[in-house]
Amino acid sequence: MSTFDLQEIRKQLDQVDREIVTLFEERMRLCGDVAEYKIENGKPVYDGERERQKLDSVKAMTDDSFQKQAVEELFSQMMTISRRYQYKLMAEHGLTARMDFKAVKELPLKGIRVVYQGVEGAYSHEATLQYFGSDVDAYHVQFWEDAMKEVEAGRADYAVLPIENSSAGAVSDNYDLLIKYHNYIVAEIFLPVNHALLGLPEAELSDITTVFSHPQALMQSSRYLNSHRDWAQYSVENTAASAKKVLNDGKKNQAAVASETAGRLYGLKVLEPSINHNKNNTTRFIILSRDPIYREDASKVSISFELPHTSGSLYNMLSNFIYNHVNMRMIESRPIAGRNWEYRFFVDIEGNLGDAQIQNALKGIEEEASNMRILGNY
Template identity: 45%
Template sequence: MKEDLIKIRNEIDEIDSKIVELYEARMKMSERVAKYKIENQKAVLDKEREKIKLQKVGDLTTSEYTRNCIIDLYKQIMSMSRERQYQLLTENGKIEKPNFTAVEELDFSNSKIVFQGVSGAYTELAMKEYFGENCDNFHVNTWKEAMEALKNNEADYAVFPYENSSAGIVAENFDLLVEYDNFIVGEQIIKIEHSLLGQKGAKIENIKKIFSHPQAFMQCQKFVDKHKSINKISMKNTAMAAKKIKEDNDITQAAIASKSSAKIYDLDIIQESIQDNKENYTKFIIVTNKKIYNKSAKKISVCFEAPHESGSLYHMLSHIIYNNLNMDMIQSRPIKEKNWKYRFFVNFEGNLEDAAVINALVALKQDAVSFRILGNY
């Protein structure tokens, strides 16, 4: 029985050698196709041709199982073929670079920055960390208003919380990136340490209501669960919650906010460091209304809607894989106007000057129902 298995494996090895040989021969044909398309200014993707090809190879099979497998295999082979054609087109200057302007460095001189919240907000802390303590700034009540400020040229840059290491993404801001024609140009990560703040002399046994942002409640879930009898009330911002405690002057109310908010609003720290994860960080993005990027940028953010068919997301992500690009985030968000359909947000390493990045972006755009580059930073 052991000898039979060895024989079978040897036969498989022989078949695999032939498959590799045939695959390389097919890719050489793809290069010839690319040359023809360069000379005749033809598009790389021909969806009708691929549809017919998949039908033909499927018809060559002898069972429904192998038919499905072969069709999936050929989708990958044709995707690899297109990637090679895009590479050759890029090398010959036939692929246009994304319509973004590279700058040596971002210019913050005479810039006005907008953030959501009030003094003491974590977003303000991130802004000062990125732009400097004395940057020219103003605040608004909502993240949407911050996007509007950019749109109306009332601000040059805005700062938004993007993702927390404990509670995940800030979904509303992902949706706003799609809604507005603004672009990510930078990011700032800061450590988030939540404290329970109250009136002077307040104790935990006095508290009947706690105000904070929903993300802060999520990040302090163990503390929240421990004090289930206390009413939790959501606010748009942790610093707004602290400000409310100061203004209401009610010893039965408290806020989950930063230590700096306690100092700003002259509140007592009833209990500090109440977040579940002591290594709790939030990533903030820097957004502008200009299609610019720093020449030293190392990360690309895109969003797209994949075709509503089996394996479409898998095949689209292959464009990143085949170009040897490292993806470090993928998130999905429901598309409001399309029930049960989703938009995907993807971050991967690279610069808009890189040939591999250009190839991946072109291929993604070709395959997507809708596609946008959100920034290079």
């Protein structure tokens, strides 16, 4: 093929592209008319059955197997863009995602009670004191779910729960609790994790044969602990509980992996400081309230939604963020109990519930996904 022939083909392609753009603009104008009809008649934007019929009809217009797949992908994207445009028009008419949240200048912090899981000296206790101050009226419960129950029942104003660790990942059980209970994330705090090896005041490092701690703390300190091949390692419910156990048992051969704060609280000696191998290890804690409120300067939104196990379903859902220029910070998935191969997704995005882009994106997800929930803005 000569250079002249190639240039001629490119000119023809340019002409076809201009025609495609013109037809696309006409298609979007008609989609706008459809949106106006749906607004007037209270109908949803997303009509899955209609879209399946449309895809079947355009695929039937070609006999080539490759073209069938290409046409399906092309029209799927065009219909996705159409929905985003219709959501924008609906938002301009005040039709946004259902949000019963109230913006406040500051979180109510006077005369409050705060609950955390574990015992005094646990990292959850440290996070509580760091966020609310040392004078806060705080109390502890045995399990994470107990903390959620305390808030939902109104016995506590806030709960402090770990949700993610920079080295161990998500605290999956607490993601499930966010769905089980109707509490809302109103703040977060990042707590550096610094594990120490703690023993009785009279103990020396050479005395140690048994170590207790939470499973994650043992894992995070595994390089140091495993270098002592003769040490037995046992799991307990949390790091502070391991410190309390060493104190109560009164045995020189026992040590705990916990914070130095826990050591001071229980009168233990630091046998070895900072034994976790990742010195940048940090745990993210969330602050939960039963009231759907958010600070006016909140900049992160957490949501959850469910999707079927079908090709492209997650991509189509996340495109709501793309078309609204919303940045996604985190995504986690959890299997839905009793529904094989179906998943619930947890997503953190940048923004405020008062932002038009956020409202548009959430409207799209609310219509297209199942059981979309706004977990908090903070």
